[in-house]
Amino acid sequence: MHPSDLHPETLAIISGRPPREDGAAVNVPISYSSTFVSAGPTGQGDNRVYGRFSNSTWEALEATIGALEHPASLGEDALVFGSGMAAVAAALNLVKQGGLVLMPDSAYNGSLALAQEMADAGRIRLQTLQPAELTPAALARTLANLPATPQTNPQASPPTNPHALLWLEIPSNPLLRVPDARALIKAARDAGALTVVDSTIATPLAARPLEWGADLALHSATKYLSGHSDVILGALTPATAQLRGRLHQHRTLAGSIPSPMDAWLVLRGIRTLAVRLGAQSRTAQFLAERLAAHAAVSNVSYPGLADHPDAKTIASLGLPGGAMLAAQIGRGAEDADRFIAALRLWVPATSLGGVESSIERRRRHSSEPGTVADNLTRLSVGLEHPEDLWRDLEAALAQIDPVSLES
Numbered sequence: 001m002h003p004s005d006l007h008p009e010t011l012a013i014i015s016g017r018p019p020r021e022d023g024a025a026v027n028v029p030i031s032y033s034s035t036f037v038s039a040g041p042t043g044q045g046d047n048r049v050y051g052r053f054s055n056s057t058w059e060a061l062e063a064t065i066g067a068l069e070h071p072a073s074l075g076e077d078a079l080v081f082g083s084g085m086a087a088v089a090a091a092l093n094l095v096k097q098g099g100l101v102l103m104p105d106s107a108y109n110g111s112l113a114l115a116q117e118m119a120d121a122g123r124i125r126l127q128t129l130q131p132a133e134l135t136p137a138a139l140a141r142t143l144a145n146l147p148a149t150p151q152t153n154p155q156a157s158p159p160t161n162p163h164a165l166l167w168l169e170i171p172s173n174p175l176l177r178v179p180d181a182r183a184l185i186k187a188a189r190d191a192g193a194l195t196v197v198d199s200t201i202a203t204p205l206a207a208r209p210l211e212w213g214a215d216l217a218l219h220s221a222t223k224y225l226s227g228h229s230d231v232i233l234g235a236l237t238p239a240t241a242q243l244r245g246r247l248h249q250h251r252t253l254a255g256s257i258p259s260p261m262d263a264w265l266v267l268r269g270i271r272t273l274a275v276r277l278g279a280q281s282r283t284a285q286f287l288a289e290r291l292a293a294h295a296a297v298s299n300v301s302y303p304g305l306a307d308h309p310d311a312k313t314i315a316s317l318g319l320p321g322g323a324m325l326a327a328q329i330g331r332g333a334e335d336a337d338r339f340i341a342a343l344r345l346w347v348p349a350t351s352l353g354g355v356e357s358s359i360e361r362r363r364r365h366s367s368e369p370g371t372v373a374d375n376l377t378r379l380s381v382g383l384e385h386p387e388d389l390w391r392d393l394e395a396a397l398a399q400i401d402p403v404s405l406e407s
């Protein structure tokens with residue numbers, strides 16, 4: 001059976017294993033060595049020289065994430081980084097000096113803050129896009145006057161030093177909006193811009209941006225890929241070998257590498273991704289419907305609800321509902337904080353994608369943009385029994401005055 005005939009659920013289990021030989025370990029070993037036996041001159045691409053250049057445990061994980069990102073075409077392996085943010089930094093660094101980065105104003109606040117820091121230092125120009133500007137026509141207008149990107153290799157596609165980069169998130173964090181990624185990627189490509197899609201929340205089981213034409217798919221593997229809230233790690237899967245080469249060089253020079261142990265833990269997490277995400281998503285759908293009908297909840301954003309503002313796009317991209325939802329509680333921050341404090345099962349914590357259900361009022365972070373409502377809570381649904389999770393939410397909501405009886 002050829003791997004390209006297999007489902008992602010199967011690839012998540014079989015990829016990144018040692019060769020099937022008598023006596024071989026079933027799992028890749030954790031390779032702890034900072035250097036390798038190597039004599040004589042070394043050149044570019046001689047990876048087994050030093051532990052910052054390559055590591056066999058990373059490579060098993062990189063092959064597995066790569067297989068999940070483009071199962072049909074068997075494209076490039078991913079590159080793993082010391083954190084999701086290190087992957088974000090590597091991707092942003094691809095833009096030419098003074099190039100334009102277009103990022104939704106609803107992007108993950110760390111990505112926005114890093115892009116802003118680079119803009120403040122004069123490294124890039126940053127333009128944040130409101131939802132109305134995230135249409136192919138508006139994007140084409142914004143990119144219309146992009147200077148041509150001079151290439152050392154004029155045939156290179158995508159551009160290796162682009163003058164512009166479009167950043168997308170599927171779905172956005174924490175509002176769970178879903179832009180029409182396929183159409184936006186095409187508009188950006190037509191204008192010569194590089195496209196990066198952060199699909200941390202969707203996971204490669206739900207969204208494969210490279211199949212939509214994106215140049216890079218990004219993950220904070222800290223979340224669903226590892227799945228147990230015990231690792232910080234990032235990954236980038238490039239569409240071409242050329243981009244992979246540039247990113248590998250950046251990772252080596254910036255030293256933004258993960259530990260072999262963490263890479264191994266993420267690989268172990270990926271083995272159960274499909275069953276975890278399936279169960280978590282079913283519970284999220286159940287809870288989203290219950291929350292949406294509750295009098296103390298003013299708004300629920302969940303991609304699996306029929307009244308989601310991006311329902312048409314969600315259907316056209318074939319996105320499932322997923323395991324995250326956002327709910328506005330009561331009338332303001334105070335109500336939302338009181339609600340969270342009354343919960344007994346849900347863990348009040350930042351981050352997402354673990355087996356334990358967690359909840360957070362996002363505006364408690366001073367860096368969270370004002371586009372996020374003060375009383376918005378982000379829920380990451382775990383693997384507890386759905387009824388137990390609902391009973392906990394319902395008991396805490398009983399302390400909040402109804403909002404839907406008035407106005």
Ligand SMILES: Cc1ncc(COP(=O)(O)O)c(C=O)c1O
Pocket residue numbers: 083084085086088108110169173198200201219220221222232233234351
């Ligand atoms: C969508 C998204 N992208 C990137 C990151 C950054 O990842 P990390 O925390 O692994 O550096 C996060 C972290 O919360 C995130 O939610």
